[in-house]
Amino acid sequence: MGPKAERVRDIVARGSEALARAGVPNPVREARRLLSLAVGSPTAGLGPADWVPPCVGRRYRALLAQRGRRVPFQLIEGETGFLDFDLAVGPGVFIPRPETEELAERAIALLRSLPPRPLALDLGTGSGALALALARARPDVSVIAVDVSPRALAYARRNVRVHGLEERVEVRRSNWFSRVSERFHLIVANPPYVARPELASLDPEVRRYEPRRALDGGPDGLSAIRWILAHAPRHLLPQGAIVMEIGDGQAEEVLRFACRVPGLVETRVDRDLRGGERFFSGRCG
Numbered sequence: 568m569g570p571k572a573e574r575v576r577d578i579v580a581r582g583s584e585a586l587a588r589a590g591v592p593n594p595v596r597e598a599r600r601l602l603s604l605a606v607g608s609p610t611a612g613l614g615p616a617d618w619v620p621p622c623v624g625r626r627y628r629a630l631l632a633q634r635g636r637r638v639p640f641q642l643i644e645g646e647t648g649f650l651d652f653d654l655a656v657g658p659g660v661f662i663p664r665p666e667t668e669e670l671a672e673r674a675i676a677l678l679r680s681l682p683p684r685p686l687a688l689d690l691g692t693g694s695g696a697l698a699l700a701l702a703r704a705r706p707d708v709s710v711i712a713v714d715v716s717p718r719a720l721a722y723a724r725r726n727v728r729v730h731g732l733e734e735r736v737e738v739r740r741s742n743w744f745s746r747v748s749e750r751f752h753l754i755v756a757n758p759p760y761v762a763r764p765e766l767a768s769l770d771p772e773v774r775r776y777e778p779r780r781a782l783d784g785g786p787d788g789l790s791a792i793r794w795i796l797a798h799a800p801r802h803l804l805p806q807g808a809i810v811m812e813i814g815d816g817q818a819e820e821v822l823r824f825a826c827r828v829p830g831l832v833e834t835r836v837d838r839d840l841r842g843g844e845r846f847f848s849g850r851c852g
């Protein structure tokens with residue numbers, strides 16, 4: 568392709584065809600989003616007949632090639648939105664999902680009922696999404712955010728710093744509770760819960776570019792969930808609560824297991840906005 572200016576509609580049409588060939592869902596929308604990224608600002612001001620200079624065209628083609636390899640848009644952009652704030656994300660860190668925003672909202676509702684200066688734990692924090700959501704929701708809460716992955720921890724630290732919350736969010740390397748000795752008013756977690764045999768059928772974006780450790784829940788998807796439930800009571804203060812995301816079809820087994828964990832009461836599973844049984848909660852009785 569020569570170094571000439573092109574019109575927005577042509578560049579988007581060609582881009583969406585390339586993305587469609589690569590099997591990217593919503594190719595037209597994605598082609599437009601990539602063009603915004605190449606332009607460096609929302610394309611709201613750009614009409615279909617407007618001209619795009621060659622340097623933007625070159626940048627666009629590079630972004631298109633990445634997306635064509637099914638690199639998630641958020642990793643190309645290097646950030647993602649979570650509730651009302653932005654998070655840096657990159658290779659090796661799990662991209663927070665909309666259902667985890669719902670988990671955050673539930674945790675925030677619980678947080679509001681806690682006594683002054685509560686302590687919360689985010690297990691497997693990844694980018695720091697849940698920990699930051701909690702810290703932003705209540706000015707007197709302190710959060711310990713743990714993860715086993717150094718790459719995730721680097722992003723969590725960066726996000727905590729960008730949001731100016733180093734005083735109240737401690738990012739710590741720990742394999743679940745391995746380096747956690749405190750007791751908490753609230754524990755939140757979005758653990759890996761995909762059953763290992765199902766990993767191969769995840770979208771290429773997830774399978775190829777997101778950390779397996781954030782997804783792989785063992786043979787039946789419940790390994791991490793069981794581990795967390797079994798150890799949660801000794802890390803919860805009396806009346807302390809745990810809320811945790813779980814996978815489709817796991818509610819029955821999770822509740823059966825939780826019932827047998829001494830000290831865990833008021834266990835329940837609530838549905839997400841799409842109707843899936845998604846949010847386990849329990850209390851230390």
Ligand code: GLN
Nearest residue numbers: 757758759760761781782
């Ligand atoms: N819901 C995730 C997905 O889309 C799985 C998240 C998890 O295992 N915590 O792949």
